[in-house]
Amino acid sequence: MANVSDPTNFSRNRTYVVSPVINEDRTVTFRFAAPEAGEVQLHGLSSSARGEFLELPKPMVRRDDGVWEITVGPVAPNIYRYNFLVDGAAVNDPNNSQVSQNERTLGNLVEIPGDAPAIYAMDDVSHGNVTMRWYRSSTLGVTRRMLVYTPPGYEASGDQQFPVLYLLHGTGGSEANWTNEGRVNFILDNLIACDAATPMLVVMPYGRAYPKISRESGSIGFRENIELFERDLLSSVIPEVEANYRVLIDRQSRAIAGLSGGGGQSLAIGLGNLEMFGSIAGFSAAIRESEFEDVYGAGLADSPAPNLLWVGCGDLDHLYDVNRALLSWLESEGVDHIAHLTGGGHDFQNWRPYLHDVAKRLFKPAAPQ
Amino acid sequence: MANVSDPTNFSRNRTYVVSPVINEDRTVTFRFAAPEAGEVQLHGLSSSARGEFLELPKPMVRRDDGVWEITVGPVAPNIYRYNFLVDGAAVNDPNNSQVSQNERTLGNLVEIPGDAPAIYAMDDVSHGNVTMRWYRSSTLGVTRRMLVYTPPGYEASGDQQFPVLYLLHGTGGSEANWTNEGRVNFILDNLIACDAATPMLVVMPYGRAYPKISRESGSIGFRENIELFERDLLSSVIPEVEANYRVLIDRQSRAIAGLSGGGGQSLAIGLGNLEMFGSIAGFSAAIRESEFEDVYGAGLADSPAPNLLWVGCGDLDHLYDVNRALLSWLESEGVDHIAHLTGGGHDFQNWRPYLHDVAKRLFKPAAPQ
Numbered sequence: 014m015a016n017v018s019d020p021t022n023f024s025r026n027r028t029y030v031v032s033p034v035i036n037e038d039r040t041v042t043f044r045f046a047a048p049e050a051g052e053v054q055l056h057g058l059s060s061s062a063r064g065e066f067l068e069l070p071k072p073m074v075r076r077d078d079g080v081w082e083i084t085v086g087p088v089a090p091n092i093y094r095y096n097f098l099v100d101g102a103a104v105n106d107p108n109n110s111q112v113s114q115n116e117r118t119l120g121n122l123v124e125i126p127g128d129a130p131a132i133y134a135m136d137d138v139s140h141g142n143v144t145m146r147w148y149r150s151s152t153l154g155v156t157r158r159m160l161v162y163t164p165p166g167y168e169a170s171g172d173q174q175f176p177v178l179y180l181l182h183g184t185g186g187s188e189a190n191w192t193n194e195g196r197v198n199f200i201l202d203n204l205i206a207c208d209a210a211t212p213m214l215v216v217m218p219y220g221r222a223y224p225k226i227s228r229e230s231g232s233i234g235f236r237e238n239i240e241l242f243e244r245d246l247l248s249s250v251i252p253e254v255e256a257n258y259r260v261l262i263d264r265q266s267r268a269i270a271g272l273s274g275g276g277g278q279s280l281a282i283g284l285g286n287l288e289m290f291g292s293i294a295g296f297s298a299a300i301r302e303s304e305f306e307d308v309y310g311a312g313l314a315d316s317p318a319p320n321l322l323w324v325g326c327g328d329l330d331h332l333y334d335v336n337r338a339l340l341s342w343l344e345s346e347g348v349d350h351i352a353h354l355t356g357g358g359h360d361f362q363n364w365r366p367y368l369h370d371v372a373k374r375l376f377k378p379a380a381p382q
Numbered sequence: 383m384a385n386v387s388d389p390t391n392f393s394r395n396r397t398y399v400v401s402p403v404i405n406e407d408r409t410v411t412f413r414f415a416a417p418e419a420g421e422v423q424l425h426g427l428s429s430s431a432r433g434e435f436l437e438l439p440k441p442m443v444r445r446d447d448g449v450w451e452i453t454v455g456p457v458a459p460n461i462y463r464y465n466f467l468v469d470g471a472a473v474n475d476p477n478n479s480q481v482s483q484n485e486r487t488l489g490n491l492v493e494i495p496g497d498a499p500a501i502y503a504m505d506d507v508s509h510g511n512v513t514m515r516w517y518r519s520s521t522l523g524v525t526r527r528m529l530v531y532t533p534p535g536y537e538a539s540g541d542q543q544f545p546v547l548y549l550l551h552g553t554g555g556s557e558a559n560w561t562n563e564g565r566v567n568f569i570l571d572n573l574i575a576c577d578a579a580t581p582m583l584v585v586m587p588y589g590r591a592y593p594k595i596s597r598e599s600g601s602i603g604f605r606e607n608i609e610l611f612e613r614d615l616l617s618s619v620i621p622e623v624e625a626n627y628r629v630l631i632d633r634q635s636r637a638i639a640g641l642s643g644g645g646g647q648s649l650a651i652g653l654g655n656l657e658m659f660g661s662i663a664g665f666s667a668a669i670r671e672s673e674f675e676d677v678y679g680a681g682l683a684d685s686p687a688p689n690l691l692w693v694g695c696g697d698l699d700h701l702y703d704v705n706r707a708l709l710s711w712l713e714s715e716g717v718d719h720i721a722h723l724t725g726g727g728h729d730f731q732n733w734r735p736y737l738h739d740v741a742k743r744l745f746k747p748a749a750p751q
Contacts, residue, residue, distance in 0.1 A: 045471070046471060046472075047468070047469060047470070047471035048470060048471075049420065049421075049469035049470045049471070050468075050469050050471060051418065052418075096476075099416070099419075099468055099469070099471060099473070100416060100418035100419050100468070100469065101416070101417060101418045102414070102415060102416035102417075102418070102419060102468060103415075103476055104468070104473040104474065104476055105473065105474050105476060105488070107465075107472055107473055107474060107487060107488070108486055108487060109486065110483050110484055110485065110486050110487055110488050110556070112481075112483075112488065114479050114481075115479055116479065117477055117478065117479050118476060118477060118479055119474070119476070119479050119481065119488070135516070135525060137525070140515075140516035140517075140525070142513045142514060142515050142516075143513070143514045144511045144512070144513040144514070145511060145512045145513070145514075145561075146509075146511050147504070147509035147511075147567075148509075156504060156506070156509070168626055168627075169626070187479070192514075198516075257537055257538070258537075
């Protein structure tokens with residue numbers, strides 16, 4: 014029975030176009046049906062400059078049936094974003110429903126498997142759930158969605174209470190990024206299965222008061238948007254979680270982490286509310302040097318020290334220098350922290366392993382720092 | 383802070399393209415940046431022939447900055463699918479992350495609000511959750527995802543047990559369709575809030591043994607794929623649900639329903655397993671007359687009669703005649719049922735109200751049939 018609503022991209026002769034195809038030698042074939050187009054290119058959306066196949070738009074070749082095709086690689090095992098440029102216009106791959114859903118855009122994903130299971134592989138272990146939860150934000154006067162990871166066996170764990178990681182996306186992203194692209198659930202499942210991480214909940218809210226599109230319509234400024242989200246998190250998200258899940262509610266059992274814009278939020282909200290959060294991590298954090306004294310220093314001055322303060326960035330990231338400056342400032346101030354400087358850029362190829370590293374360290378009082 | 387991974391479709395002068403925009407008079411403006419394209423069209427993916435704006439590809443007009451634009455309508459309040467044709471190639475709207483995620487494709491969604499809240503509106507009522515749950519199918523030898531709606535207050539409802547509706551998508555669809563496009567959770571929330579439906583769980587599995595793409599690669603035939611899913615449902619999905627949720631496990635408390643291909647499956651699986659399912663519904667069901675005697679008649683012959691047997695179809699649907707034939711056969715056989723013939727076609731504009739009607743009737747022993 015044909016699905017008459019199927020928006021599949023057909024070639025002119027009405028055969029299915031299958032894209033992408035991962036070949037046995039880890040080359041990848043991409044296809045796009047566009048008989049009338051003058052030029053179709055494969056465009057990687059990663060900002061990493063590691064020499065992967067994603068660096069620059071690569072021209073695809075038109076077959077006789079109007080399907081454009083390119084085979085690239087072999088490609089190192091990982092998950093990558095890509096799209097197509099059709100006569101210069103950026104579009105998604107219409108034959109690939111694997112996407113990362115951002116604030117108002119989508120990025121196609123392609124996963125290249127390796128010989129050994131990746132840290133984010135859906136391996137043969139017990140799996141936790143990810144729940145879409147609609148909550149009322151009295152702070153913002155709106156009802157909206159958060160995503161909540163609960164660890165394997167949560168339902169059957171009786172009265173056991175768990176610590177919580179609040180995990181933020183980046184600017185332009187959404188509450189779904191850490192699941193769809195970050196694979197937070199499988200990373201945690203795999204760590205918990207081998208006792209490498211404490212079973213925990215991971216709460217992923219939408220990290221802005223209002224979508225950017227509201228800002229463009231003149232309704233809200235960038236800083237106000239961030240500040241209102243902090244109030245939403247503290248006054249609506251956390252109380253909602255603590256009222257509806259079996260979670261520990263002391264500061265040692267609350268962590269906050271985020272990537273890029275969400276990394277900057279995590280450092281500012283975490284260090285500004287140390288009575289609430291015992292552990293704080295920034296992944297490629299979008300920060301400004303003016304915040305070091307004014308926000309972080311002020312927060313640290315009259316509060317208990319964090320159990321874990323983790324700062325990670327890649328040397329190809331446009332935010333590398335400001336994160337190095339933060340690390341120098343923390344050194345000079347004598348603030349205990351973990352510096353996690355790596356190769357790579359501003360992308361989930363770094364953020365998945367950053368989460369993996371942080372998750373292993375969280376909620377373990379005796380963990381070495 | 384710019385998101386360097388943002389795949390947003392910019393116009394040549396790097397201003398954001400915002401699309402779609404719902405105007406106050408319920409006209410809708412669509413935009414797509416493609417300075418080099420020769421032709422861009424708006425394409426509705428609805429198969430309904432109700433004279434909506436979606437009927438045929440409509441040419442968009444190129445602005446001086448290379449952004450193509452069209453304003454259509456006023457459009458009747460509803461949720462519609464659409465995409466663009468760029469020089470004949472079907473693509474999604476890159477500025478709209480609201481999508482229905484199918485087996486391997488995406489359809490963009492646009493919602494036109496009305497004066498009164500729709501049956502699927504996210505209204506100011508208590509909301510249930512939708513959980514992504516990864517389960518091991520021993521039947522199929524794979525781990526995969528189902529989505530589970532739990533009603534408002536499920537976590538706090540103590541020992542209370544709930545009935546379960548198993549709800550199937552159509553051919554080419556995915557376990558996410560009924561949430562993303564069908565708004566099953568908001569339809570149920572709104573009904574439960576005014577006591578019009580019994581609080582229930584809704585379980586949405588992936589309704590095939592393997593994606594169609596596996597079939598294309600020669601690994602599995604169409605019928606075998608359907609039959610293996612039935613085994614997965616009965617041997618893996620239902621036991622997983624009944625082991626992990628507080629649900630009633632008598633036949634009166636299990637229902638099965640689905641749309642299109644999933645409607646055909648619901649009738650065949652439901653009537654073929656009346657000791658398991660007390661209520662059965664087909665929405666625009668993809669069925670064959672040869673099944674009436676061989677499958678439905680055989681199932682009905684030596685089993686308890688269903689509490690509810692519901693058959694709905696729209697008069698513009700390509701499956702209208704075969705569903706009318708089913709209703710005639712049920713009449714001639716003296717099988718109690720509800721005939722729900724409507725206007726409209728093979729789309730969620732019909733399936734959302736069909737679900738609304740069925741949900742009101744489920745799990746109510748005294749309900750009029």
